Amino acid sequence: MSTNKKVAAIKASMSKKLASMDSLTDGDVESLHDMLRQLEQMDITLDILSQTLIGTVVSKFKNHSIVGTTAKALVKRWKKVAKGEGTATATAATTAPSSTVDSKCSKNGGSDNDSKPSPAAAAKLERRSSVNSATDEMQSEWASLQPYRGTTCQKLLDVFKASKASLVKDGINGDAVDHLVVERATEVESAIHAKYPNQKQDYISKARSLCFNIKKNIPLASQIILGQVDATDLVNMSSEQLASDEKRKEIEERTKKLMESKQLDWESQNESKINEMCGIKGELLQASLFTCGRCKSTKTTSTQKQTRSADEPMTVFVLCLNCGKRWKFS
Incomplete structure (x- = not known):
């Protein structure tokens, strides 16, 4: 699906919610927020703005208490694009006339060969460009998913990004991590959807549980990114299995104390501990x-x-x- 058609579909969905602007449910607001986030991730050009007139619909949500901030930011960005300060300006900068470049080279006393990168550097740039294009393609596919699925992908991506610093510190290439986090977010979301294909509430509940536990367990997030934990196995893990080592140890100690407290002779077995806690010692x-x-x-x-x-x-x-x-x- 082209960007133009995606924007038109989002515009149609947002237009339906304009009629009930004053009585939007929590689900409607969440859906609006997801659609605005999708628009933020798209490369909206002047042609798309002119053909779809998406700005006329988004601007009507600028005064909304929840999604208003996002809507204002989008409209402001699109105004810059319309004035030639956004995408058009960036394109013009990257396509500067060759005569300008030649004149700069001549002023610096250099030649075309001096400005060309080495074969190794050129190969590295080509690989980076290939990785970036693959990453962008995966993220663009999220826009074609149902809104709640696209939101899950983005939340998983944010959670995985939090462990990037730890991986880079361990010697993993940062560009590789940027690609892997997008790939793993896609895989995990697909695994959740495969387990709960027609059960939206169960899907959302599992997605929230995974995001919460992975965010608290950086080592687990690193293992997922590096492919050491399969997405299907991850979805089938319990909350105890997803917990960090410290949290798991705390749960085990709490469970042990609870079981001991149910023993009939617990008081006699722990008499010395009780006396110590109460300050009873010596003749007392x-x-x-x-x-x-x-x-x-x-x-x-x-x-x-x-x-x-x-x-x-x-x-x-x-x-x-x-x-x-x-x-x-x-």
């Missing part, structure tokens, strides 16, 4: 709730027994460990 370890009436010592032990009928309270028997006195009360 031998103290109890009962004080001996003879020697005033708190080193006592007590037991309870049901000596009367079941509806009566239990009888407490106390023994003083200091002087040996025994007494009871109920």
Whole structure:
């Protein structure tokens, strides 16, 4: 699909929402935001603006509380294109007359051979150009997807880009990373769609979970970019598997403590820890709730027994460990 047709399709979709401008739902706003982002990523020329008149529709959303900022930025950029300050200016700069270049060379005393790159540099530029064109082609295909799928691709791309610095630090070429992050975002999105082909809510829920967990786990993001983790396997991972090592260790410790707390003898097994946390040490370890009436010592032990009928309270028997006195009360 050509850029002209894509812009025309987006214009038609946005025009339908103009009728209910004051009663847009959250889904409508999200859809509008996705369409504006698609327009931001397109190379809109003066011919496209003239043929589609997309600016007339986008400008009507400039006062919207949520998408207004994006709409204003787009209209401002398109005005520069119409005035020849945007794409047209860039094109003119790259296609400067050869006579101008020749005159500059003659002024600097150089020749055409001096300005030509070496074969190795030319090959490097050619490879970079090929990689960039392939990357741009993949990203342009996102515009033909359903809006929520295109949004997922962009969010995954943003998440993967966050780990670029770590990969470059490890010696990975930055240009290669730029291409790989686009490729991996496309692969992961396709894997999510393959698992939930007709289940939009499940698709969105899984996409959000992946973006959140990958963003928190830079090592995992690096492994995905380098192809060490397959996209299909990634989609089938649980939240625990997606968590970082630190988070996984924290979850395991919390689970262990929960299981220990359910044990009947947990209090006796952890008595020393409890006393330490409460500041009970020294003679206080031998103290109890009962004080001996003879020697005033708190080193006592007590037991309870049901000596009367079941509806009566239990009888407490106390023994003083200091002087040996025994007494009871109920």
